[in-house]
Each structure stands twice: as structure tokens, then as C-alpha cells.
Amino acid sequence: MKYAKVYFEDVQVGDEMPALVKGPIRQIQLTRYAGASGDFNPIHQDPEFAQASGMGGVFAHGMLSMGFVAQSVTDWLGAGTVRELGVRFTALVRLKDVVTCRGRVVGTSEKNGERLVELEVWAENQRGEKVVTGRATAAIPSRLD
Amino acid sequence: MAIQVNRGVIGKEYPAYVITVERGKIKEFARAIGDLNQHYLDDAVGRASPWGDIIAPPTFPITFRDERADAETLLRDLGVDVSRVLHGEQEFEVHRPIRPGETLTCRTRIVDIYEKAGRSGPMAFVLRETSIVDRAGDLVGTMRHTTVVRL
Numbered sequence: 563m564k565y566a567k568v569y570f571e572d573v574q575v576g577d578e579m580p581a582l583v584k585g586p587i588r589q590i591q592l593t594r595y596a597g598a599s600g601d602f603n604p605i606h607q608d609p610e611f612a613q614a615s616g617m618g619g620v621f622a623h624g625m626l627s628m629g630f631v632a633q634s635v636t637d638w639l640g641a642g643t644v645r646e647l648g649v650r651f652t653a654l655v656r657l658k659d660v661v662t663c664r665g666r667v668v669g670t671s672e673k674n675g676e677r678l679v680e681l682e683v684w685a686e687n688q689r690g691e692k693v694v695t696g697r698a699t700a701a702i703p704s705r706l707d
Numbered sequence: 708m709a710i711q712v713n714r715g716v717i718g719k720e721y722p723a724y725v726i727t728v729e730r731g732k733i734k735e736f737a738r739a740i741g742d743l744n745q746h747y748l749d750d751a752v753g754r755a756s757p758w759g760d761i762i763a764p765p766t767f768p769i770t771f772r773d774e775r776a777d778a779e780t781l782l783r784d785l786g787v788d789v790s791r792v793l794h795g796e797q798e799f800e801v802h803r804p805i806r807p808g809e810t811l812t813c814r815t816r817i818v819d820i821y822e823k824a825g826r827s828g829p830m831a832f833v834l835r836e837t838s839i840v841d842r843a844g845d846l847v848g849t850m851r852h853t854t855v856v857r858l
Contacts, residue, residue, distance in 0.1 A: 565744075584741060591739070598732070598739035599770050603789060615790035624794035625769050629740035632765040641746035641804075642758065644765040648798035648851075 564637050570670070570677035570704045579665035579681060582634035586658045587622050595626045622655035627694045631683050634663035639679065639700045649696030653687070660688045665698070676701040710858045712820060712831040713786040720816040721780070724773035730807035733763045736770060762804035768839055768850050769797075771813050784817075785833060787856050795832060796853035802846055811847060812840045818851075822858070831856040 564580075592606045601623055604611040612620045628649050635644055655661060662685065669680035678699055685694040730750075737747035745752040746762055753761035772778075782789055805811070815837040822831050833854040839847045 591741070595739045598736040600772055601769075605790070611790070625766060625797065626740065628797055629742065629764065629766050633740060633742040633744070636742075636744060636765070641744045641764075642756075642762055644799075644801055646798070646800050647765050648796070650796045651794055 565640070568639050568702055570679070570702050571706075573667055573670060573679050573702070575667050575669060577667040579634060579638050579667075579683070582630065582637055582663040583660060584630045584633075584663070585660040587655060587661070589620070589657060592620070592622055592626070592657075595623055595629075599623065599625060601625065617654070620657060622657075622659075624651040624694075627651070627655055627661060627685055630661055631663050631685055631694055631696065631698075634665060634685075635681065635683065635698050635700060638665075639702050643700040643702055644698060645676075645678065645701050646699040647683075647696065648698075649683070649694045651693070652695055653691050653693045655687065655693050659693075661685050661693060662687075663694075668697075677704050678702075710787060710791060710856070712822075712833070712856055712858070713784065714820050716784045716817050717820050718817065719784065720814065721776070722773070723812055723814045724771075724775070725810060725812050726771050728763065728805055728807055728809045728811065730761070732770065733761060733767060733807060736767050737764050740764065740766075758804055758806060760806045760808075762806055765799055765801055766797075767805060768799065768837075768848055771811070771837070771839065773813075781835075781854075785820075785856065791857045793855040793857070794852075795855035796851075798849075798851040800849040802848055805847060810842055814838050814840075825855070825857075827857070829858040831858055 665681045665683040668682045671678045681698045683698050818834045818836050835852045837850040
């Protein structure tokens with residue numbers, strides 16, 4: 563369930579994060595993200611420019627996909643829990659693509675009084691190709707708090 | 708024609724810049740992603756939260772930029788055209804959530820530039836790191852940004 567509170571004691575290595583499905587990607591979202599982020603690279607807006615660059619047309623900001631991945635973690639574990647998030651952009655996200663964010667718990671630990679959940683995270687398109695791969699660490703509450 | 712990236716800028720530190728976190732920009736950013744978490748959007752939820760206000764999503768610091776600097780500075784320093792660059796990797800370390808009204812100081816430096824063979828030919832990887840410090844001098848977060856240049 564979205565935004566349910568998840569406690570450290572309930573998380574086990576191997577658990578899967580609930581999938582988050584975003585898209586289909588539309589040009590208006592890329593324009594909106596450009597305005598919100600300040601990244602006005604025409605490669606995300608201008609089909610002629612994107613073709614001339616040899617990139618085969620407009621594609622989404624990598625940071626938009628990373629924002630989706632961050633959302634997938636916070637939808638599950640809560641806003642304000644993310645301590646680290648690192649990703650590689652492994653394939654381009656195109657207009658009309660559907661991006662599904664997934665993850666899996668790969669470790670749990672305690673550090674500086676915080677209970678940490680370490681996740682392998684990724685996002686894939688509608689053909690199952692990974693467009694983002696990475697790791698996330700989140701600090702979540704304990705039932706003992 | 709092969710493109711060269713100017714490796715002479717490894718270690719270069721850019722002038723520190725100060726940003727003020729705007730409430731409306733946090734909400735605009737969350738909505739642009741389609742992340743409707745009420746901790747980012749609803750002031751009343753924020754006030755009742757442990758942070759006392761809305762907070763920014765984890766990737767929000769990507770919006771921090773030096774408004775006085777020329778946006779083309781990095782490309783000029785590297786000696787490459789915008790059409791050659793891609794965002795390769797990105798990392799955020801979050802030491803605490805960012806709230807509206809905060810004044811933060813950002814410092815960026817070029818940590819490394821290295822070349823590798825990519826699937827579609829030779830590529831240069833440019834790693835930049837930005838530290839984000841609050842008024843008390845405490846580190847709020849760190850961003851690491853890897854730009855890929857198609858050579």
C-alpha cells in the first residue's frame with residue numbers, strides 16, 4: 563500500500579520494493595521538467611536539434627527517470643528517508659515509453675543510530691530494457707523507537 | 708574528426724554560489740516528476756511533520772545552479788558542444804532533508820576526467836562533485852554528476 567509506514571523489523575534482504583509505473587512519457591512532461599529543474603538542453607525539447615545531434619530524436623532527461631526512482635523508494639519507505647541514491651543512465655527514455663521502477667533489498671544495517679535499508683534499484687522500459695540502474699540507502703523507523 | 712576533452716580542468720573549483728530554497732520550486736519540481744507525496748506539496752502536512760515544513764525530494768538539489776555564471780561555462784572549459792554530452796551517472800548523499808527558505812552554499816569542482824570505450828565509440832567521463840552546506844556550516848548533502856562526452 564502506498565505511503566504505509568514500513569518498519570525496519572519488517573524488511574528482509576531479498577524483499578522486493580513495490581513497482582512504480584510512470585508514463586507513458588509525453589513531451590509536455592519533459593517541458594515541465596525542464597522548467598522545474600532548469601535543464602533546458604534542447605535535446606529534450608526540439609526534435610530537429612535531437613535528430614541533428616545523432617541521438618535519433620528527443621529523449622527524456624536522465625534526472626526525470628532518477629526522480630521516478632527516488633519516488634519509488636519514498637512511496638515505499640517514506641519521504642525524508644533517502645540517505646543515498648546513486649544511478650547510472652543505461653538507456654535512453656523516449657516519448658511514449660512506460661518506465662517501471664523496481665528494487666530489491668540487498669542489505670540492512672545500523673549506523674549513527676539510524677536503521678538503514680540498502681536497495682538495488684532500477685527502472686525499465688516497456689520492453690524490459692533497463693534504463694536506470696543503481697543503489698539506494700534509506701533510514702527507516704524501528705518498532706522499538 | 709575526433710574530439711578532445713580539455714583534461715587541464717581536472718581539479719578546477721568553480722566559485723561558490725548561494726541559493727535560497729523556494730517553496731514554490733520544491734512543489735513545482737515534485738509535480739514535474741509526478742511525485743505527489745504530501746510531504747513535498749502540502750504545507751499543513753509539512754508543519755505537522757518531524758521537519759516542521761515541507762521538504763524537498765531527494766533529487767531536488769539538481770536544480771541548484773549559479774545564476775550569475777554562464778550556463779555554458781562547463782562546456783567551454785571542456786571544449787565540447789552541448790550536442791555531444793549525455794548524463795552518465797548521478798549520485799546524491801542526503802545528510803538531512805532540505806526545507807523552504809534555507810540559504811545554502813554550493814561548491815563544485817571537477818574531480819576527474821577519464822576516457823573509456825563505450826558501445827557506440829570512445830567516450831570521456833567528466834566527474835563533478837558539489838557540496839551543499841547550510842548557514843551553520845553543516846554539510847546538508849553532496850552531489851556527484853558524471854557527464855559523458857561522445858568523442
